[in-house]
Amino acid sequence: METKVNLIPIHVMGKQYMVPDTLTVMKAMEYAGYQLTRGCGCRGGICGACGIAFRLPDSYKIEVGLACQAMAQPGMYLAVLPFFPNKRGIHDLNKVKAAVDTFKALYPEVFKCVSCNTCTKSCPMSIEVMDYINAVIRGDIVQAAELSFDCVMCGLCTSRCPAEISHANVAILARRLYGSQITPRAEHLAKQVEQVKAGKFNEGLDQLKKADVNKLKELYKAREAEPDNTPDEWAPKSNDYL
Amino acid sequence: MPYTPELKQLIKKVEATRPERVRRKKEGKEMPAMSLEERQAVLDAFHPDCKKTSKRSIGVGVNKGYAISPEIVDQLESKSRVNPDQVDLNPRFTTDVLVVGGGGAGVAAAIMAKEHGAKVLILTKLRVGDANTMMAEGGIQSSSKLHKDSPYYHYLDVLGGGHFKNVPELAEALVGDAPETLAWLESLGCMFTKDPDGRLLTIHGGGTCRKRMHYAADITGAEIMRTLRDEALNFPEDIKVIDFTSAVELVLNDQGQCAGVVAYNHETEEYFTIKAKAVIMATGGSGRLHIQNFMTTNHYGATGDGLVMGYRAGVELNFLHTVQFHPTGVSYPDQIEGLLLTEKFRGMGANILNIDAEQFVFEREPRDVEAAAFIRECEERKKGIATPSGKVGVWLDSPMIDDLKGKGTVEKEFVGKWKLYMRHDIDISKEPMLTYPTLHYQNGGLKINARSETSLPGLYAAGEVAGGIHGENRLMGNSLLDVCVFGRRAGRSAAEFVKSGAKDGKLGLEHVKKYHQELEAAGIGGGRVSPMLLPDYGNPDVRKNQITTCYLGTIR
Known part of the structure; x- marks a missing residue:
């Protein structure tokens, strides 16, 4: 059964095209004839390459979104923002501390936030952007990291910010400080690294490398499988090769 | 758009069988996994690789006679985008290590090459991290x-x-380097999901005998990629980036070494030469070639460029006779078709169900087996669920994860996908998802050794463009590992080569001329040029009116 295509007008950087109303803005632009060379990445809402700004008819509001996620709407006027000049506070992560002073030094403009909440309203990932900026100002790096975790770094918040903050770069600094300095390192992983370096597994791996297919299949079938719904403490019956 | 009334009716059946399925799982009673013989049978009959039309022999070059996907063969059996006699080989940029590709492997390589003393240039056709x-x-x-x-x-x-076909030394490098690589990512600040005491949480993936999948909610790759990118961009003196610029050919020197690339600026449409002492090919995969017209999970730039460039320079290809289809791509709603639904859904216990809400396959078979079982259920047994636009799918019962692991787990552990579906008014913690196999991963590629060296001195390859690590089929969670492990190895090896092995010489494109002669002698290739660089999703009605093919005056 052929479904009827309903065409609607959209204005791509001022020029009108008729496009099906079932398409995202990105697919609508391609339908109109654009070969995208910028402003297109994962096409799945995670890479942040395809920011757009648009306005709907009879509204004064400037809205922003991701072209691969936002649906084409009748009469929308849109501009693509595939690149936005973000500021980067250059640093070596090993030489900065997980403290508010780091942000004061690298991103002093953060402290000029006027709490207008435009950043939050512009976020295509529904992140509480202003809240994490305020967390940074308070020196609460843990909260800044957790609140910003879903950030795709599209920069749309920056495009709308009256204090000209590069939120995404501030947020990733908070997350990397959190991940590298605040949360405890995994001790079990560090031990495994030591064991590998000490050559503990070399003999077992050598045997496997030399084994023929039949032997490998036999060993593969004999593997003891960790059941799904067991706690982390589960241990196999055999300690061989551990 | 939300589920239609017809689909909602079918979801009721899923809800009806769910309590019993949850109870059994809580008791540790799983649907049995297939034996190796059963796996082989379903693969032979239903995996897209096994279709008769799925292969064609390559007509020229070092792998002449090797049968692989015709879509890739078309790219290989094509002329260069440039006439090699016209290219200006005076280098516009010179560097120690040139990294082609700005994904995980490329950026990991750049960081390691820098740490080993090399000046690095990353060339990428989109942006660093669009991968x-x-x-x-x-x-x-x-x-x-x-x-x-x-x-x-x-x-x-x-x-x-990998069907026991993997190159042993590459598999050994992968698993041996894994702990150190994970610790490296941790030290760079990746926010892996942990207990308060720092213990990493781990789950199963398809084909794993121990829970060793480490994760950062459901955006593990994004977390790793944006962290690596941030690290690389914090050393602008040592790691430079040229973006929105593709590599189209390798450049060799008269010492027989790889010594740079011909690059193409997408905006100015100009070709120019970059000279390097070592080149790392990290161009990723080829999902956007849409093999057998399958939808794909891949990003926009995944067009197999590195295979083409390497092959023309005489580097052997391997394991390209298998292509990985991810079992769970989105088949509804249409706006997000083909998109990946992480294997973690099944890792956390979500069942796979047919139209009658029956389990027909254990949810954690290796990917190729799982995908083939979906296709069998829909094509042979006709027990798939039809979508309004004429596609088909099977249920991935995400709500049972909340029943198993506690209310709110789906929203917390799959926040990216939960938000994505909510935009279409589908709450995946309450309603299951419709899925079908989607083109996901290039199992094979350029042949490398454990140092990430290709057979061409000065050329390294890492990540999806390289082949052999995963044999004929990759397991979940081994590609993020692969890009980091072999990216790091390639970066180290290339930096060492810069210090000790690289020789200066006259730059040339003789290998491209020779390849063109071979194509002409074999009478193949037609008018094709490659690499493709970007896929064509243009409207055919518009395309047929785009009739200018060369410069006429100032406007093309």
Whole structure:
């Protein structure tokens, strides 16, 4: 059964095209004839390459979104923002501390936030952007990291910010400080690294490398499988090769 | 758009069988996994690789006669985008290590090459981080739980997934480097999901015998990619970036070494030469070639460029006769078709169901087996669920994860996908998802050794563009590991080569001329040029009116 295509007008950087109303803005632009060379990445809402700004008819509001996620709407006027000049506070992560002073030094403009909440309203990932900026100002790096975790770094918040903050770069600094300095390192992983370096597994791996297919299949079938719904403490019956 | 009334009716059946399925799972009663013989039978009959039309022999070059996907053969049996006699070989940029590709492998390589003293230039046709790495969701494998896991068991799983065909030294490098690589990512600040005491949480993936999938919610790849990118961009003196610029050919010198690339600026449409002492090919995969017209999970730039460039320069290809289809791509709603639904959904216990809400396959078979079982259920047994636009799918019962692991788990652990579906008014913690196999991963590629060296001195390859690590089929969580492990190895090896092996010489494109002669002698290739660089999703009605093919005056 052929479904009827309903065409609607959209204005791509001022020029009108008729496009099906079932398409995202990105697919609508391609339908109109654009070969995208910028402003297109994962096409799945995670890479942040395809920011757009648009306005709907009879509204004064400037809205922003991701072209691969936002649906084409009748009469929308849109501009693509595939690149936005973000500021980067250059640093070596090993030489900065997980403290508010780091942000004061690298991103002093953060402290000029006027709490207008435009950043939050512009976020295509529904992140509480202003809240994490305020967390940074308070020196609460843990909260800044957790609140910003879903950030795709599209920069749309920056495009709308009256204090000209590069939120995404501030947020990733908070997350990397959190991940590298605040949360405890995994001790079990560090031990495994030591064991590998000490050559503990070399003999077992050598045997496997030399084994023929039949032997490998036999060993593969004999593997003891960790059941799904067991706690982390589960241990196999055999300690061989551990 | 939300589920239609017809689909909602079918969802009621899923809800009806759910309590019993949850109860059984809580008791540890799983649907039995297939035996190796059963796996082979379903693969032979239903995997897209096994279709008769799925292969064609390559007509020229070092792998002449090797039968692989015709879509890739078309790219190989094409002329260069440039006339080699016209290219200006005076280098516009010169560097120690040139990295082609800005994904996980490329950026990991750049960081390691820098740490080993090299000046690095990253060339990327989109932006740094626009890559499949960014889109990987479920996790990264490594043995890390000493009391139950080791590289030994990881190796066995890798080999079993790869049909025991993997190159042993590459599989060994993968599993052996895994713990150190994971610790490196941790030290760079990746926010892996942990207990308060720092213990990493781990789950199963398809084909794993121990829970060794480490993750950062459901955006593990994005977390790794944006962290690596941030690290690289914080050293602008040592790691420079040229973006929105493709590499189209390797450049060799008269010492027989790889010594740079011909690059193409997408905005100015100009070709120019970059000279380097070593080149790392990290161009990723080829999902956007849409093999057998399958939808794909891959990012926009995944067009197999590195295979083409390497092959023209005489580098052997391997393991390209298999293509990985991810079992769970989105088949509804249409706006997000083909998109990846992470294997972590199944890792956390979500069942796979047919139209009658019956389990027909254990949810954690290796990917190729799982995908083939979906296709069998829909094509042969006709028990798939039809979508309004004429596609088909099977249920991935995400709500049962909340029943198993506690209310709110789906929203917390799969926040990216939960938000994505909510935009279409589908709450995946309450309603299951419709899925069908989608083109996901290039199992093979340029042949490398454990140092990430190709047969061409000065040329390295890492990540999806390289072949052999995963044999004929990759397991979940081993590609994020692969890009980091071999990216790091390539970066180190290339930096060492810069210091000790690289020789200066006259730049040339003789290999391209020779390849063109071969194509002409064989009478193949027609009017095709490659690499493709970007896929064509243009409207055919518009395309047919785009009739200018060369410069006429100032406007093309």
